[in-house]
Amino acid sequence: MVLDIFTIIGALGITLISIGIIRRKRKNQDIFYVLGGLFLLSYSIYIKEIIFIILQTIFIITAIYDLIKKIKCNI
Secondary structure (H helix, E strand, O other): OOHHHHHHHHHHHHHHHHHHHHHHHHHHHHHHHHHHHHHHHEEEEEEEEHHHHHHHHHHHHHHHHHHHHHHHHHH
């Protein structure tokens, strides 16, 4: 069985989100969430699952919002 590039990207996405969950620093968590979410969004687009595309988009927007909030609080 040969894995295509988008399956690998999807697996990398869930791995990054998992790393984000175990990180202690909130800012770093959000960075992992955004990157992992983008990879999973790419995979969702590839498999053409509209519900996952919508949910991943919401997840990414939320993670970006939280990251911006954290950056502004540290300034």
